Amino acid sequence: xxxxxxxxxxxxxxxxxxxxxxxxxxxxxxxxxxxxxxxxxxxxxxxxxxxxxxxxxxxxxxxxxxxxxxxxxxxxxxxxxxxxxxxxxxxxxxxxxxxxxxxxxxxxxxxxxxxxxxxxxxxxxxxxxxxxxxxxxxxxxxxxxxxxxxxxxxxxxxxxxxxxxxxxxxxxxxxxxxxxxxxxxxxxxxxxxxxxxxxxxxxxxxxxxxxxxxxxxxxxxxxxxxxxxxxxxxxxxxxxxxxxxxxxxxxxxxxxxxxxxxxxxxxxxxxxxxxxxxxxxxxxxxxxxxxxxxxxxxxxxxxxxxxxxxxxxxxxxxxxxxxxxxxxxxxxxxxxxxxxxxxxxxxxxxxxxxxxxxxxxxxxxxxxxxxxxxxxxxxxxxxxxxxxxxxxxxxxxxxxxxxxxxxxxxxxxxxxxxxxxxxxxxxxxxxxxxxxxxxxxxxxxxxxxxxxxxxxxxxxxxxxxxxxxxxxxxxxxxxxxxxxxxxxxxxxx
RNA sequence: GAGCCAUUAGCUCAGUUGGAAGAGCACCUGACUUUUAAUCAGGGUGUCCCAGGUUCGAGCCCUGGAUGGCUCACCA
Numbered sequence: 068x069x070x071x072x073x074x075x076x077x078x079x080x081x082x083x084x085x086x087x088x089x090x091x092x093x094x095x096x097x098x099x100x101x102x103x104x105x106x107x108x109x110x111x112x113x114x115x116x117x118x119x120x121x122x123x124x125x126x127x128x129x130x131x132x133x134x135x136x137x138x139x140x141x142x143x144x145x146x147x148x149x150x151x152x153x154x155x156x157x158x159x160x161x162x163x164x165x166x167x168x169x170x171x172x173x174x175x176x177x178x179x180x181x182x183x184x185x186x187x188x189x190x191x192x193x194x195x196x197x198x199x200x201x202x203x204x205x206x207x208x209x210x211x212x213x214x215x216x217x218x219x220x221x222x223x224x225x226x227x228x229x230x231x232x233x234x235x236x237x238x239x240x241x242x243x244x245x246x247x248x249x250x251x252x253x254x255x256x257x258x259x260x261x262x263x264x265x266x267x268x269x270x271x272x273x274x275x276x277x278x279x280x281x282x283x284x285x286x287x288x289x290x291x292x293x294x295x296x297x298x299x300x301x302x303x304x305x306x307x308x309x310x311x312x313x314x315x316x317x318x319x320x321x322x323x324x325x326x327x328x329x330x331x332x333x334x335x336x337x338x339x340x341x342x343x344x345x346x347x348x349x350x351x352x353x354x355x356x357x358x359x360x361x362x363x364x365x366x367x368x369x370x371x372x373x374x375x376x377x378x379x380x381x382x383x384x385x386x387x388x389x390x391x392x393x394x395x396x397x398x399x400x401x402x403x404x405x406x407x408x409x410x411x412x413x414x415x416x417x418x419x420x421x422x423x424x425x426x427x428x429x430x431x432x433x434x435x436x437x438x439x440x441x442x443x444x445x446x447x448x449x450x451x452x453x454x455x456x457x458x459x460x461x462x463x464x465x466x467x468x469x470x471x472x473x474x475x476x477x478x479x480x481x482x483x484x485x486x487x488x489x490x491x492x493x494x495x496x497x498x499x500x501x502x503x504x505x506x507x508x509x510x511x512x513x514x515x516x517x518x519x520x521x522x523x524x525x526x527x528x529x530x531x532x533x534x535x536x537x538x539x540x541x542x543x544x545x546x547x548x549x550x551x552x553x554x555x556x557x558x559x560x
Numbered sequence: 561g562a563g564c565c566a567u568u569a570g571c572u573c574a575g576u577u578g579g580a581a582g583a584g585c586a587c588c589u590g591a592c593u594u595u596u597a598a599u600c601a602g603g604g605u606g607u608c609c610c611a612g613g614u615u616c617g618a619g620c621c622c623u624g625g626a627u628g629g630c631u632c633a634c635c636a
Contacts, residue, residue, distance in 0.1 A: 075570090076605080131595095182596085184594070188594080206585050207597070209573085210571085210572085312636085314635070322635060473636085551627090552626090
């Protein structure tokens with residue numbers, strides 16, 4: 068729709084707008100007091116039959132019959148039919164009724180009855196125009212299918228595609244259930260800065276912005292981890308933050324530049340505790356929101372019932388590729404093997420990194436049922452505690468479902484001296500050109516030097532979890548306004 | 561970032577071999593006081609995504625671009 072050329076359909080509505088003004092009707096009205104929502108009228112028909120109700124909503128369909136007419140009114144709860152008769156409304160009001168369009172928001176008052184065909188209907192005695200719609204809605208039968216328009220003009224998607232609204236209601240309930248679950252266990256919800264002077268807590272390229280008065284760059288956070296751990300140093304034993312994270316990476320069906328994560332930290336806990344927390348939290352959300360632990364994602368049945376199986380990364384690689392890295396111990400052997408499988412490695416790529424590559428290449432896509440993959444290599448886990456019996460690995464796990472990572476957690480590294488060494492390694496990688504490598508965070512090390520209690524930490528990708536629980540194939544289906552390039556002709560929506 | 565695909569009326573979509581731009585819904589006019597994808601009679605409202613090119617002639621073929629989708633890469 069071009070801004071300059073006014074389409075005939077829009078012109079018509081502006082004409083009707085003028086005529087309404089001419090009749091003394093205010094087309095953009097004030098709040099209307101309603102007695103019921105559409106769905107309530109349908110559900111409580113027995114009590115309401117013959118009684119007067121008031122309801123407001125958007126006109127979705129209209130069927131005229133000369134001196135009477137039917138219309139469907141849609142509010143947040145659903146739709147209810149209304150019936151308008153010349154005899155009941157009077158000449159003047161009925162003329163105004165005939166000036167209404169699909170898309171207009173009106174408030175009506177009238178008696179509840181059931182039509183000959185059995186539909187519960189409000190026979191209106193008066194109505195009020197609450198908001199005149201100046202643009203035509205998408206088609207009533209097929210809805211809005213063009214995915215680009217659905218994302219750019221989500222409000223239209225929500226008006227005409229009722230199943231879309233359900234996804235976002237579920238999303239809200241899932242998040243609510245997670246909060247309830249953690250609050251009930253004594254966790255404190257906190258808020259930490261989204262603008263950081265140093266990025267950290269994850270391997271990712273950040274967004275950069277500029278603060279005028281401070282005359283310096285700030286990074287949008289790529290994780291909440293390092294601030295939450297500072298809070299454990301400060302004496303909070305159980306904290307979580309649920310919020311937006313920003314990563315300057317590619318966009319795909321599983322990635323949006325901004326997404327929602329939850330990170331949870333618990334003092335005097337380890338990654339075994341975090342596994343229990345993860346499976347119980349997900350099961351709780353599914354039970355509360357879906358009422359079941361048996362879910363189907365894109366045709367695959369999954370059982371979320373705890374406990375989920377646990378498997379070490381080396382076991383998993385052995386299971387799915389026949390390579391046993393417990394016997395492949397040198398960087399040279401690993402490099403050779405990686406090159407054989409055309410995995411992206413450099414001359415300085417080490418065993419731990421190769422193991423991670425093999426896991427991603429051979430294993431991940433097979434992990435359909437929920438499972439915990441434990442004991443990640445040291446090199447790819449700069450914030451996790453080293454394993455006592457094998458310092459090349461860490462007490463870290465990720466949870467997988469439907470071939471997708473949904474949680475990442477570890478027994479936290481609390482040794483400031485080891486942490487400094489790990490950061491140094493990351494800084495070396497960064498200086499070698501790895502833009503996703505971590506930065507040295509001196510303040511965080513300082514905090515650790517004051518002493519952080521042993522702790523377990525957990526991060527969950529909320530969008531991924533919502534995708535799984537709502538059977539949505541794309542992350543854009545669970546984001547109200549996914550990131551898109553702007554279009555000139557819609558004013559950059 | 562790479563490959564493949566899509567873009568035609570407000571919406572959902574047809575459009576044959578390159579030969580006069582179509583349907584349904586929506587909209588407009590008329591009929592109709594319990595319809596419901598209301599029905600009946602009539603009316604087509606368009607930058608065929610954009611810019612070039614080939615051709616007597618392009619929605620269709622070619623080149624470039626835009627936006628989106630999918631797959632891959634990166635990542636969560």
